[in-house]
Amino acid sequence: MSSKRELLEAFRACDENGFLYLTVAWKEGDAFYIGEHYENVVTVNDEELSKLQGSSVPKDHIQAPWSTTYTEAPNPLPEGVYIKNPIGISFYEGTPIAIFENILKNPRQNVCTYYGCIRDGDYVGGVTQTTPFNPQAILTGIRQGLDHIHSLGLVHDDINPRNIMIDDDGEPVIIDFNSCMLPGELSRGGTPGWSNCPNIATFENDEFGFDLICKLVRREYDGSDVSAHGL
Numbered sequence: 001m002s003s004k005r006e007l008l009e010a011f012r013a014c015d016e017n018g019f020l021y022l023t024v025a026w027k028e029g030d031a032f033y034i035g036e037h038y039e040n041v042v043t044v045n046d047e048e049l050s051k052l053q054g055s056s057v058p059k060d061h062i063q064a065p066w067s068t069t070y071t072e073a074p075n076p077l078p079e080g081v082y083i084k085n086p087i088g089i090s091f092y093e094g095t096p097i098a099i100f101e102n103i104l105k106n107p108r109q110n111v112c113t114y115y116g117c118i119r120d121g122d123y124v125g126g127v128t129q130t131t132p133f134n135p136q137a138i139l140t141g142i143r144q145g146l147d148h149i150h151s152l153g154l155v156h157d158d159i160n161p162r163n164i165m166i167d168d169d170g171e172p173v174i175i176d177f178n179s180c181m182l183p184g185e186l187s188r189g190g191t192p193g194w195s196n197c198p199n200i201a202t203f204e205n206d207e208f209g210f211d212l213i214c215k216l217v218r219r220e221y222d223g224s225d226v227s228a229h230g231l
Contacts, residue, residue, distance in 0.1 A: 003029040005050060008062075010043045014189045014197045024052060025062070032057045042192055063123040070097055071104060071116035073128045081115055083126040084176075096177045100127060102152060103177075110145030112165070112175045129175060130167065138164075139214055141172035146206055149174065155181050155201040159209030160194035161216060161223070193223035 006027045013020040022037040024044055035054030037044055044052070077083075100114040107113065118126040142164060149156050156163075158179040165173045179188045181201035189197045190205065194212055198205045215221035 005046075007044065007049055008032075010037075012042065012189050012192070012197075015199060018197070024049070024054070025057070026052070026054070032059065032062045059123065063120065063125070064097060066117075066119055066122050066124060067097075069101070070124065071101060071114075073116035073118050073126075077115065077128060081128050081130060082175075083118065083128055096180055097124065097127065099154065099177045099180050100129070102154075106148075106152060108145060108148040110141045110171060110173060111148055112173050130165075130173065138172050138217060142174065142210065142213065145172065145174040146210060149180075150203055150206070153182065155183055155185075155203055156206050157181050157187055157198075157201045158190050158195070159206050159213065160191040161213060162191070164213070192226040 008025040008027055010022055010024045012022055019040045022039070022041060022044065023034065024037050025032065025034045026049060027033075033052075033054035034057050035052045037048065037052060039048075073081075097117060103111055104114045104116075112129040115128040115130075117124045118128065120126075142159075146156065146159065156174065156177065156179070158176065159174075163174060163176040165175050167173055179190070181187065183202055185201045187198045187201045187205065189195065190209065194209050195205060196208055212221055212223070216223065
């Protein structure tokens with residue numbers, strides 16, 4: 001009897017004409033798989049996932065192999081640290097750990113604090129960061145964090161409210177660098193309702209998302225316009 005499939009991640013592939021397919025990664029028992037779903041949706045339900053045909057993916061394509069260049073997280077972890085599970089398509093296509101290591105060397109109040117990776121034998125078992133917003137300073141803090149990321153030559157490429165956390169002092173902190181790219185690299189399309197489904201990673205993608213967050217704070221937008229993603 002086969003094991004129940006566990007959805008790990010799904011993201012939409014788009015081109016200039018709109019939606020192409022949904023790339024889906026899942027776990028079944030101890031094995032990992034990746035496949036494509038061609039209905040124009042944001043994710044798949046359990047029934048759709050059970051019917052998907054996929055290709056087996058080696059563990060070291062899903063979990064990043066450990067490297068001596070990675071910072072090992074302290075044990076025990078400081079209180080309030082968030083552990084980001086590295087299981088997912090983002091690690092299949094290339095780990096963002098190097099980005100976190102860059103942020104560690106160039107800290108900024110309005111960007112998450114990276115504490116290092118949790119080691120799982122010869123693999124990375126998790127990436128640790130704070131999920132650390134004075135309401136009056138929300139937009140200023142996000143702006144400063146975004147400017148800092150851009151100064152490092154990086155495009156966050158998924159600026160949306162779910163990727164803005166608040167620290168104990170009420171300051172906004174930008175998190176989640178799974179979609180982070182160098183300018184000119186292929187974009188993953190961003191989050192429906194918060195991006196224009198770009199093909200290429202550009203600083204303008206981040207500005208688009210930031211403008212929508214500004215409208216959200218002013219109660220002029222609620223994230224419901226997903227037309228750019230063909231929904």
